[in-house]
Amino acid sequence: MHKISVSLSGHQTSISLEKEFFDVLKKLAADKRTSIAAVINQIDEQRLPDSNLSSEIRIWILKQLLKTSK
Numbered sequence: 740m741h742k743i744s745v746s747l748s749g750h751q752t753s754i755s756l757e758k759e760f761f762d763v764l765k766k767l768a769a770d771k772r773t774s775i776a777a778v779i780n781q782i783d784e785q786r787l788p789d790s791n792l793s794s795e796i797r798i799w800i801l802k803q804l805l806k807t808s809k
Contacts, residue, residue, distance in 0.1 A: 745776045747783050754779065754793050763800050 741761040743754045756764065768775045779796065786795045 743775065743779070745779050747780060752792075754796065756793060756796060760797055760800055763804070764796065767800065767803050 740755045741758050743756065743761065745752060745754065764775060764778065768778045771778070778799075779792075782795050782799050783792060786792065
């Protein structure tokens with residue numbers, strides 16, 4: 740597992756992701772010419788209040804990869 744510390748809405752939080760997901764997240768952020776923190780903030784702003792942020796990040800990654808495979 741890879742831990743990521745980010746600030747979300749002014750609060751520090753830690754997110755755990757498998758190394759493989761973190762590597763893809765890092766690549767997707769670079770492809771979008773933005774930071775990992777900015778991508779995570781965007782995902783956080785769009786998720787439902789009771790959803791798990793790490794799970795939402797994995798789903799976002801999957802959706803991005805499916806878009807590029809078409």
